[in-house]
Amino acid sequence: MSSNWIKSAVFYEIYPNSFMDSNGDGYGDFKGITAKLDYIKSLGCNAIWLNPHYDSPFMDGGYDVRDYFKVSDRFGTEEDFDEMLATAHAKGIKIILDLVPGHTSEQNADFLKSAEPVKNEMYDRFIWTDGIWRNYDGVNGLGGRHDRDGKYIINYFATQPALNYGYNRIDYPEWQMPYTSEAAKATREWLKSVMRFWLDRGADGFRVDMADSLVKNDGERNEKPATTELWRDIRAMLDKEYPDCVLVSEWSDPQAARAGFHVDFMLEFASNPYNLLVRGDKERKRRAYFDPAGGDAKAFADGFIDWYKQVNEAGGNIGLITCNHDTPRLAPVYDNEQLKLIYATVFTLPGVPFIYYGDEIGMKYIPDIPSVECGFSRTGSRTPMQWSMEKNAGFSSAEHTFLPTFADKQTNVASQQKDKRSLLNFMKEFLAFRRSRKEFISDDFEILYANGSEPLVYKRGGLVVAVNPLKTKQNAPVALPPKVKALFSVGKDAKAQKTCIAVPPLSFTVFGEK
Numbered sequence: 146m147s148s149n150w151i152k153s154a155v156f157y158e159i160y161p162n163s164f165m166d167s168n169g170d171g172y173g174d175f176k177g178i179t180a181k182l183d184y185i186k187s188l189g190c191n192a193i194w195l196n197p198h199y200d201s202p203f204m205d206g207g208y209d210v211r212d213y214f215k216v217s218d219r220f221g222t223e224e225d226f227d228e229m230l231a232t233a234h235a236k237g238i239k240i241i242l243d244l245v246p247g248h249t250s251e252q253n254a255d256f257l258k259s260a261e262p263v264k265n266e267m268y269d270r271f272i273w274t275d276g277i278w279r280n281y282d283g284v285n286g287l288g289g290r291h292d293r294d295g296k297y298i299i300n301y302f303a304t305q306p307a308l309n310y311g312y313n314r315i316d317y318p319e320w321q322m323p324y325t326s327e328a329a330k331a332t333r334e335w336l337k338s339v340m341r342f343w344l345d346r347g348a349d350g351f352r353v354d355m356a357d358s359l360v361k362n363d364g365e366r367n368e369k370p371a372t373t374e375l376w377r378d379i380r381a382m383l384d385k386e387y388p389d390c391v392l393v394s395e396w397s398d399p400q401a402a403r404a405g406f407h408v409d410f411m412l413e414f415a416s417n418p419y420n421l422l423v424r425g426d427k428e429r430k431r432r433a434y435f436d437p438a439g440g441d442a443k444a445f446a447d448g449f450i451d452w453y454k455q456v457n458e459a460g461g462n463i464g465l466i467t468c469n470h471d472t473p474r475l476a477p478v479y480d481n482e483q484l485k486l487i488y489a490t491v492f493t494l495p496g497v498p499f500i501y502y503g504d505e506i507g508m509k510y511i512p513d514i515p516s517v518e519c520g521f522s523r524t525g526s527r528t529p530m531q532w533s534m535e536k537n538a539g540f541s542s543a544e545h546t547f548l549p550t551f552a553d554k555q556t557n558v559a560s561q562q563k564d565k566r567s568l569l570n571f572m573k574e575f576l577a578f579r580r581s582r583k584e585f586i587s588d589d590f591e592i593l594y595a596n597g598s599e600p601l602v603y604k605r606g607g608l609v610v611a612v613n614p615l616k617t618k619q620n621a622p623v624a625l626p627p628k629v630k631a632l633f634s635v636g637k638d639a640k641a642q643k644t645c646i647a648v649p650p651l652s653f654t655v656f657g658e659k
């Protein structure tokens with residue numbers, strides 16, 4: 146075994162609060178996940194990314210860890226967690242956990258120790274300024290809640306104090322420590338101990354939260370030399386001690402691959418190629434290629450190829466997502482027929498697929514529901530899984546669920562299982578096809594045609610994919626070898642003609658020789 150399993154992995158992301166409640170308390174739990182592993186497997190997924198499962202006061206959906214060595218009792222017992230892991234493994238499903246290395250909860254014991262007024266062993270584990278009355282430009286520090294004479298730097302929300310991995314550029318030597326300092330190294334060793342703890346317990350790897358945020362004043366996203374050095378050191382430890390373990394980063398830049406991550410998500414930031422394909426960039430007034438009003442395939446293709454080449458050269462992979470717990474779901478902006486096109490396109494690009502729970506049935510982003518546990522606008526993507534038309538969409542038997550449930554007749558697992566043409570059944574068929582063709586996990590990738598909102602055509606090994614996001618029929622000036630035929634399609638099959646491919650409205654076709 147080795148971390149090579151990542152090449153053929155297809156992930157299902159589970160936000161544990163929202164997936165399946167086994168004990169009727171209104172929150173999802175480990176036993177609920179265990180009960181649904183067959184469902185996940187039947188979809189064609191062989192791996193799970195589990196959002197934070199740790200003991201937490203949930204002031205940021207669990208990304209505020211109180212105890213790194215304990216599961217949240219909201220999700221069940223330690224035994225329930227182990228049972229979930231063992232059952233998944235027995236079914237051939239890997240589980241990667243969310244690792245939150247940049248910050249803890251303000252209730253974390255090490256942080257509270259560091260907040261004491263007298264020096265102690267945790268004094269330098271977090272970043273504190275050198276006096277409560279002093280202010281520093283550009284420093285995000287909070288003070289007056291603890292007796293330590295200083296302000297603590299936060300990494301995200303006010304409840305999330307930054308762990309001290311040191312600084313690269315030092316502006317205030319009075320309290321900023323070099324990333325090479327003993328204190329910074331001790332934090333890194335602590336992080337390794339957290340990783341070893343969960344890997345020894347059977348976890349298959351980690352999705353690393355805000356992976357590029359560790360060393361401060363470390364340059365832009367595409368630089369971060371000291372943070373890169375830190376992760377390379379961690380990767381070296383893993384390769385030696387846990388060679389099967391994979392690291393997936395929330396960094397969203399090819400630099401992550403150079404830092405040693407097996408996978409890095411291409412997220413919905415600004416004009417990332419993923420945005421130019423699926424989501425658009427409102428700020429810069431750029432429409433997505435899948436926008437029915439017409440987007441720019443060339444802008445996507447140029448950006449994607451450049452990104453892909455860099456990642457591939459560094460031995461990494463791109464994480465391709467339908468959505469995640471921070472991002473608005475694609476429905477209802479797109480209907481289920483458009484979603485079929487989008488999923489098929491995104492997941493036939495070179496990379497590792499991640500399906501956010503519920504996207505396989507077209508669960509909708511719910512705008513304007515009140516924020517819970519600091520989800521804010523993200524809350525609308527975190528509503529409970531819609532299993533059926535039963536009480537609470539089959540998610541829970543509780544009177545009150547932690548977020549409201551939204552079942553409609555079409556958007557639930559039970560009804561889509563019965564409908565041959567449903568998004569759910571499409572996803573299964575598509576993933577089975579994808580699995581059957583090793584071309585999709587090869588690094589043989591070339592864009593053959595990309596121009597405005599005309600059909601996008603690309604090659605994976607001996608296969609050629611042609612997609613048309615518009616409601617009108619379009620030709621792509623690409624000549625295919627005479628022997629090829631349509632092997633898989635969404636909508637009507639595209640037709641290979643002498644000098645072009647005729648691509649029907651709203652269609653996706655994979656051509657090959659057999």
Ligand code: ISL
Binds near residue numbers: 209523
């Ligand atoms: O959610 C976002 C904007 O809506 C992103 O910018 C997000 O804040 C960023 O990607 C960091 O996210 C990660 O760390 C946060 C946590 O709240 C997110 O859920 C997590 O994915 C702090 O731990």
